[in-house]
Amino acid sequence: MRAVIPYKKKNAKSRLSNVMTKIQRETFVELMLKDVIGSMKEAGITNIDILTPSPEEVEDGLGVSVIEDEADLNEALNSYLVCQNEPVLIIMADLPLVRPKHIREIISSDEEIVIVPGKGGGTNILYIRRPDIFRVKYYNSSFENHCNIASQLGLSLAKYDSFLASTDIDEPNDIVELILHGKGLAREYAKNNFVKKEGGNGRVKYYPLQHSQKFLSS
DSSP, rough: OOOEEEEETTTTTTGTTSSSSHHHHHHHHHHHHHHHHHHHHTOOOOOEEEESGGGGGGGGSOEEEEEEOOSOOOHHHHHHHTTTOEEEEEEEEETTTTHHHHHHHTTTTTEEEEEEEGGGGOOOEEEEEEEOOOOOOSSSHHHHHHHHHHHTTOEEEEEOHHHHOOOOOTTTTHOOOOOHHHOOOHHHHHHHHHEEEOOSSSSSSEEEEEOOOEEEEE
C-alpha cells in the first residue's frame, strides 16, 4: 500500500496567525509533517508520498517521495489516485496526535473505505482499498461527501472513532490539545512557545510567549 500526505508550508495555518508569526507557523507545520511521517513509518508504512505545489518546501532526508502538483486539493489527489493500483491512505499533515496504533488499526480494517472524521465535518484520514474507482471530494462537509461516494459505489465503509486522530491542529485552542495529549516534535515546539496560566474555571489555559496575549483554552 501507499500513503500520501498533501502538504503546503508557505503561509500555512492562517487561522493560527493571531497566536503565531508566519515563521512560527511554517516551522510548526513542518514539525507536524515530521510527526505524521514518523507515526506512519513506525506503523510499518514505507511507501510515503508528499503531494505539494512546492517541492522545495519539503526537507531532504525524510525518507519520502515528493510529487509536485499545483492543482487544488481534490484535483491533485484524484490525479494521484487514478495512477494507483494498490490501497492508498490519505492523511493530512496537521495530525501530530495520530499514533502508530491508529494507523495500524485503520489499514487492517476489512472495509473498503475507512474514514477518520475531522472537526466540523472534515476528513482527516481516508483509507481507500480501490483507488482506481474512488474519487475524493474535500471541502464543504467532506466526511458526508466521502460517505456518500462510498455508498454510490457500493463500497463497504467504516468510521474510525478516535479523539486523537480526529484532532487536526487548525485553530488556536487545538494547540492546547496538542500540549496536553501529544508527544513529538510539534508538541515540544508548542510547549516552548506557550505558557500555562494557572486557574480559570476548570479549563486549562495557555498564552503565547510572543506575538499576542490571546489565551488558548480547553
